[in-house]
Amino acid sequence: GNSVTQMEGPVTLSEEAFLTINCTYTATGYPSLFWYVQYPGEGLQLLLKATKADDKGSNKGFEATYRKETTSFHLEKGSVQVSDSAVYFCALSHQGAQKLVFGQGTRLTINP
């Protein structure tokens, strides 16, 4: 079946550090890939997405590239801020938004 594996957290970084959160997936066919973020006290928000191989999703300085050869969708940001502290979820789906399959989430804390 379909599954998503994220690097285990928590991850703690200093402000302006480089961030990578690894995500790999197992799926049949060509899923769409997503990163969702949950800021403290808020709901899940879509951060970025990619719908086909080699697509790069980007938003708020975050990027992730759909790598079919390595079945990966790693999240990166060149210089993190305290406001990026949140829980990040990698996810996949077939047929658009229907039935998302999530990873276990990675809690990120950025210290000033």
Added chain:
Amino acid sequence: EAGVTQFPSHSVIEKGQTVTLRCDPISGHDNLYWYRRVMGKEIKFLLHFVKESKQDESGMPNNRFLAERTGGTYSTLKVQPAELEDSGVYFCASSPQNTEAFFGQGTRLTVV
């Protein structure tokens, strides 16, 4: 435009009691989804409504869980009787046709 709204935000109940969670999707969104995150693990799909019909309920854990969406508007998820392992955060999401899902803030359920 109002987002996806969930009630209550928190609920603490005793084992064996009944709890009903409510989700108000974004107006006009035919698709409504329920998900659950238990004990810091991955967010798991529970079920998917298209309007008032259950499109996919493959993620419902057992018959103690009953979801309804009368009239294709808001949805309720009832747990009866609640067990300790039902504790977690229950998320609702909605979407128009084949586009990204918008999530609510979640209901944190604690069964003691």
